[in-house]
Amino acid sequence: MQLFNLFPLTVLQDSIRIEDHERIKLVNEIKKMRNEVKEEKKSNYAWTGDTKGHEFLFSNTTFKNISHKISEVIKEYLKALSINIEMLDIYYQRSWATYTENEQSINFHTHSQSNISFAYYLLKSPGAGGIIFRSNELQNEIAKNIFTSSKIEKSLINKPNPYNSDRSMFDLDQDSIIIFPSKTPHATMPNKSGKLRVSISGDITIMLKDSKGFEHLMPSFNNWTKFN
Ligand SMILES: [Fe+2]
DSSP states (O other), X not given: OOOOOOSOOOOEEEEOOOOHHHHHHHHHHHHHHHTTSXXXXXXXXXXXXXXXXXXXXXXXXXXXXXXXXXXXXXXXXXXXXXXXXXXXXXXEEEEEEEEEOTXXXXXXXXXXXXXXXXXXXXXXXXXXXXXXXXXXXXXXXXXXXXXXXXXXXXXXXXXXXXXXXXXXXXXOOTTEEEEEETTSOEEEOOOOXXXXXXXXXXXXXXXXXXXXXXXXXXXXXXXXXXXX
């Protein structure tokens, strides 16, 4: 007997080592952004720079080294999908920090305006909260809602595995990076470490250097015509 798993969702994990002095410098820079606005009451949700006016983190030269290292891993992700990166212009469309204090988390969302997204864990202790991916299109859903957690509780599903689950969690160590298609719904588990969790996230847009003969991928914006 042989089982085939067709049409997978591909998530890449790797690690990027940085020196402690660089980590401290980057965390301090992010703390400055976070502390620009003091909140009256602590939120249940993490602070995310993308919606707080800090969505272009990598235009700050302090982040040049880390953005370069992340670029190298993003290219590996594209290569894993067997995409010819020589034909592409690749951009960080947005990049930002997330700042998660104890008990805070991030709800399910997608980054539908881009192609590839990532999270790099700049500061993360054990228990600080993993990332969960969810699928809304379950290829193996032979009966509606058969794979919900209640079916596990009622022993209809013996054991959750990649064939019968609508979600999967990665609880990675500090210095890990995780890369995934931007359209994938994802969330973070609550930070239960009692310590600050800081990640760097970003959205990547790819476009064709030369779009001649191509219909679907975005043509280079160098050839776009702006309204006047
Ligand atoms: Fe996200």
